[in-house]
Amino acid sequence: MTDLTTPDNRFGHQTPESDIDLFGDAAPAAAAPRTTPWSDAPALPADIPHVEVQPPAVVEIAAATAAVAHTDDDDEEDLDPGDPSAGRKPRNRERAALRRGIAKYDQMLSARPELRAALAAVLRVKDTPRDLTFAVMSGNRAATRAIDDIKTIHGMTDRPLDAIVAAVSIPRIRLRAAWTLLTALDHARGPLPQADVRAGAELMKHASQLTDGDLAELGEILNLSKR
Structure with missing residues (x-):
């Protein structure tokens, strides 16, 4: 009978003390190595600085126009529920908004600098084509x-009497915007008076002195300020 306390070298059998414990807890299986092509790629150094990539101006403008596309009154007729192609209309509307945003950006690029500066003063944004386009296409009126x-x-x-009544009736925030525009175009100087009656009177005086050429410039700015 074979002595179980001595190793059986003929068959390479280990002693019972070194045999696998069938009743013990199994050891956790080793994780399988990655087999994807990038598994053997070296790790990146930890000291590489983080660099943020800013989106191009057109991308930001496109995002603004797409976000407000559903509020465009010109495209409300596209939402006819009886139209079998109604599912495609929102996408078409967004594309139209993107085209308008890019066209507005090109318009800002070619606008006269003094008119663009006046528009930026009223909108209270930086005098850059990107910021102006973003403000206009976002609905700043x-x-x-x-x-x-x-x-x-x-x-x-x-x-004159009707003019002063109309000027005094304008809300203060709109009086300030009109005064800012006239000041940016060198048609008025100094701060807006604190008293509403005085402010309305000053606005009426400077507005009544505008020439046809001045009104034409306002028309150009109005065209820039529309979506």
Whole structure:
């Protein structure tokens, strides 16, 4: 009978003390090595600085125009639920908004610097094509309201009493925007008076003195300020 306490060298059998314990806890299996092509790639050094890549101006403008595409009144007719192609209309509307945003950016690039600076002053943004386009396409209408107010008062030049009443009735925030625009175009100087009546009177005085050439410049700025 074979002595189990001595090794059996003939068959390479280990002693019971070194045999595998069938009743013990199994050792965790080793993780399989990666077999993907990049598994053997060396690790990147830890001291590489982090660099943030800023998106191009056109990408930011496209994002702004796409975000407000659903608020465009010109495209509301595209949402006809009875149209079998209605599912494609939102995408078409976003594409149209993107085209308008890029066209507006090109318009800002070619605009006269003094008119662009006046628009930036009213919108309270940096005088760059990117910032101006982003503000306009995001729905900032401060400039359009200011120009409308100035033109309305100018049209009452022959009726001074009606003009002063109209000017005083303008909300303070719009009075300030109109005054900022006139100041940027060198048609007014100094800060807007604190008293609303005085502020309305000053706005009426300067608006009534605008020439046809001045009104044409306001028209160009109005065109820049529209989506």
